[in-house]
Amino acid sequence: MTHLCSLLFGKDRSKFAAGVVGVIVAVKVMRFISRAVKQRKQATMIANLEKDVVHLFSFPRWARGPHFSTPCFRVECFLRLARIPYKIHFTMDPSSSPTERLPYIVYNDTVLADSEFIVQWLIKKFDVQANRHLSAQEDAIGLAARRLVEGSLQLGVQRMSMVDNSNHIVDIYRGEIGVPRFVAAYFVRQMRKGYINLLNVVGHGDLTDEQYKSEMLRDVKALEALIGAKPFLLGNKPTTYDCNVYACLQMSLAYGIQTPEFDYLSNSTTLRGYLERMGQSLFPDMDAIIARRKDATQTFRLSSS
Numbered sequence: 001m002t003h004l005c006s007l008l009f010g011k012d013r014s015k016f017a018a019g020v021v022g023v024i025v026a027v028k029v030m031r032f033i034s035r036a037v038k039q040r041k042q043a044t045m046i047a048n049l050e051k052d053v054v055h056l057f058s059f060p061r062w063a064r065g066p067h068f069s070t071p072c073f074r075v076e077c078f079l080r081l082a083r084i085p086y087k088i089h090f091t092m093d094p095s096s097s098p099t100e101r102l103p104y105i106v107y108n109d110t111v112l113a114d115s116e117f118i119v120q121w122l123i124k125k126f127d128v129q130a131n132r133h134l135s136a137q138e139d140a141i142g143l144a145a146r147r148l149v150e151g152s153l154q155l156g157v158q159r160m161s162m163v164d165n166s167n168h169i170v171d172i173y174r175g176e177i178g179v180p181r182f183v184a185a186y187f188v189r190q191m192r193k194g195y196i197n198l199l200n201v202v203g204h205g206d207l208t209d210e211q212y213k214s215e216m217l218r219d220v221k222a223l224e225a226l227i228g229a230k231p232f233l234l235g236n237k238p239t240t241y242d243c244n245v246y247a248c249l250q251m252s253l254a255y256g257i258q259t260p261e262f263d264y265l266s267n268s269t270t271l272r273g274y275l276e277r278m279g280q281s282l283f284p285d286m287d288a289i290i291a292r293r294k295d296a297t298q299t300f301r302l303s304s305s
C-alpha cells in the first residue's frame with residue numbers, strides 16, 4: 001500500500017496532487033450545478049406567480065401571533081395598513097431570497113428583500129398615503145421610534161430572550177415545531193451563538209446585565225411616553241411607524257418570558273391598550289389566520305375601510 005509520505009513527498013506526489021485537484025474541481029462543479037438548478041427552479045416559481053399581486057415570502061406563522069420573525073411581521077402589517085392585496089407564502093428556506101434572509105417580496109418582475117426597503121418600494125409603487133398627513137416633526141418622531149424599537153430595544157429583547165432565557169425558547173420551539181427537545185435545543189444553541197456574536201459586534205455585549213436591563217426599561221418607558229394618551233404613535237390613525245413598533249412589542253411579549261422588564265411592558269396600560277388597538281386595526285382575523293397556520297399560502301384582499 002502506498003504510504004502517505006510517499007504520496008505527499010515521493011514520486012507519486014504528482015498523481016496525488018492531480019487527484020486532489022480533481023476532487024476540488026468536482027465539488028465546485030457540483031456546487032455550481034446545484035446552484036444553477038436551484039436558480040432555475042426559483043426563476044420558474046417566480047414566473048408562475050399570479051401577476052399584480054404582492055407575494056410575500058415569510059417564515060411560517062406560529063401559535064403566539066402572526067409571526068415569529070419581526071421583519072416578516074412588519075411587512076405584513078404594512079400590507080394590511082395600506083390595504084394592498086397580497087399572498088403570503090410560508091417557507092423555512094431563506095436561501096431563495098436575494099439577501100438569503102426573509103422576508104422578500106415578488107411583484108410582477110420585481111424581487112426585493114429587506115423589510116424597510118420593501119416598505120419604501122411599496123409606498124412608491126402603490127402611492128400609499130398612510131404617512132402623508134404627518135408634519136416633518138411627527139415624521140422625525142416616527143423615525144426615532146422606529147430606530148428605538150429596531151435598535152436598542154430589539155437588542156435588549158434578543159439578549160433577554162435568546163441569550164439569557166434560551167431554555168424557555170427551547171421549550172417554545174419544541175412545542176411549535178413539534179421536534180424532540182434535543183433537536184430544538186440544538187437549533188436554539190446555534191441561534192444563541194449567532195445572537196451573542198451579533199450583540200458583541202454591535203457593542204451591546206459590553207453592557208453588564210444590570211446596565212442592559214435598565215436601558216431596556218428606559219426604552220420601554222420612552223415608548224410609553226411617545227405614545228402617551230394617543231390611540232396610535234402619532235395620532236388617531238396608524239402610520240407605517242406603528243407597524244415597526246407593533247411588530248416589536250407583540251413579538252417581545254409573545255415569548256411569555258417573565259422578567260421585571262417584560263412584566264413592565266405587559267402591565268403598562270398605555271402599551272397594552274396600544275397593542276390591542278393595533279391588533280384590532282390590522283389583524284382582526286388574528287385567531288383565524290393562526291388557526292390556518294399550517295396552510296402553505298394565505299391570500300388577502302382587504303376591504304378599504
Ligand SMILES: N[C@@H](CCC(=O)N[C@@H](CS)C(=O)NCC(=O)O)C(=O)O
Nearest residue numbers: 069070071094101102103114115116
Ligand atoms: N434587515 C432585514 C433582516 C432580515 C432578517 O434578519 N431575517 C432573518 C429572520 S428574522 C432571517 O431570514 N434569518 C435567516 C438566516 O439568517 O439564515 C429585514 O429587515 O428584512
